[in-house]
Amino acid sequence: MNKYSLNYAQQLDKQDPLATMRAQFCIPKQDNSEEEYYFTGNSLGLQPKLAREYVLEFLDSWQQRGVKGHFEGDHPWMPYHEFLTEQAAQLVGGNNNEVVMMNSLTANLHFMMVSFYQPQGKRTKILIEDHAFPSDHYAVESQLKHHDLNEQKNLLLWQPRQDEELLNHDDLYQLIEQHGDEIALLLLPGVQYYTGQVLDMKTITEKAHAKGINVGFDLAHAVGNIELSLHDWQVDFACWCSYKYLNAGAGSVAGCFVHQQHAQNTELNRFAGWWGHDKTTRFNMVNNFQPIATAEGWQLSNPPVLSLAAIRGSFDTIKMAGGIKTLRKKSLKLTQYLLDLLNLELNGKITVITPLAEHQRGCQLSLVINKQVINDLGINGKTLFNRIEAKGVTTDWREPNVIRIAPVPLYNSFSDIYHFIRILKACLV
């Protein structure tokens, strides 16, 4: 059967064991009241119905119990963050004592750099990639400033080669080899947000550690998307947000991993708050900070339950689906179907800049519409993007000319992908 047909896509949906998960989510509607073809889970994941339920449960508990809600009910607020630890740890491949949900992503990057970027002597540099997410770039630059270090001299950039989009690992390894004893910290994404390229976190960590460099990863586009083994890879720390592939709502609380070899080191420098203090004496209210010997020792404040409730709803939904392994299995098929249809129907019109090999990509593909095609139509890329949006397709646009499309295994179907190709094709003639 022709792969490019609604019939074929519907067959794939019928065979998909995760197809029923879509009903656990709220899918936005188009003006004509049909469901959108939503491909922006890489930017803001859709609302799990359980998130709504658990948030309401919190509001009810607050309404009925007041301060007693800290200790009463099925999910008392005092230890609320602990209800999330096991599932967060599974998502990133960490032990329970290595993971905590707290703060926001950029805030956590700063707090981690307080502990893991301590420039000394010759070792003062931070290495990031040239196209790092602006927030990460600003965070790193401001850390350098905070230490009175010259930003130009102390920021090392790993750049793609001339006329290439993707990062070449050999170039990074050469930078590490050449400048290893001057680099204090390497901060890289697990999945690059613009190209969708997955970095080889295991080998990068090995090579950096061999030169005595600390390694942190920003997993904003990796968590909930690909399988991770932070503990086994010996990663020093990692941070991620929960509103992209983790579907916990805009600005929801972020996650943080600290490898247990560091988490157990209560001497490690950090910015402290009372929630990082030993639980058995926290309420003695004495001014003698004793950090918890787990990732929780980096917490500052009592848990923001409203947001954590949404995360718990999201985590339970992921658990219902069978966890990240099961999701990734479907994800590979879903994105492969997208690649197949792009090849079959839009060959020569669209270039995929994301690496094609499975181990080098997550669910997202970054598409460039070829210049000639755009010119022939007499429009610009952004206009094309607006046209497909008007037909019910939600993707996202990144300057200068990339459409990012992220079919996610929890709520996207093979039929969604068929419709995307159908609509894109119609807009390109």
Ligand SMILES: *Cc1c(COP(=O)(O)O)cnc(C)c1O
């Ligand atoms: C989404 C994203 C952010 C956003 O940071 P917030 O602190 O959550 O606003 C930062 N870095 C990367 C790599 C991202 O993908």
